[in-house]
Amino acid sequence: MAHAQHPFATIFACSDSREAPEIIFDRGLGDLFVVRTAGHALDRAALGSIAFSIEYLRVPLVAVMGHERCGAVKATLEALQNHQRAPDALQSLVNLIRPAFDDYPVTPDMLDFAIQANIRYTVRHLVQTP
Numbered sequence: 001m002a003h004a005q006h007p008f009a010t011i012f013a014c015s016d017s018r019e020a021p022e023i024i025f026d027r028g029l030g031d032l033f034v035v036r037t038a039g040h041a042l043d044r045a046a047l048g049s050i051a052f053s054i055e056y057l058r059v060p061l062v063a064v065m066g067h068e069r070c071g072a073v074k075a076t077l078e079a080l081q082n083h084q085r086a087p088d089a090l091q092s093l094v095n096l097i098r099p100a101f102d103d104y105p106v107t108p109d110m111l112d113f114a115i116q117a118n119i120r121y122t123v124r125h126l127v128q129t130p
């Protein structure tokens with residue numbers, strides 16, 4: 001394994017400490033190419049990492065792994081509800097997640113909906129990327 005890797009799937013997941021794909025799917029070293037950002041926010045580095053896994057490692061499967069009670073989506077909702085600009089680096093996360101439910105007014109009880117919308121948004125974004 002030191003000379004090459006041949007993962008069979010790329011997992012784009014949230015950075016949440018409770019969501020480690022290798023542990024959840026009971027996989028070992030070299031099995032999964034894992035890319036993680038808070039709220040699986042698809043920034044340029046994440047997109048480039050996923051593209052790398054497809055182009056250079058020939059990974060045939062890409063999966064997006066969101067989860068219940070996502071703190072990144074919750075933080076995005078809170079920032080929007082409070083009409084506050086988050087500190088710079090956090091604001092960039094809010095800016096990446098917010099389009100997932102741009103068509104809906106932000107309400108206090110929409111966390112589950114927003115999490116699912118964020119997963120669908122990420123998948124759509126990846127599918128539409130050449």
Ligand SMILES: [Zn+2]
Pocket residue numbers: 014015016038039040067069070071072073
């Ligand atoms: Zn999360």
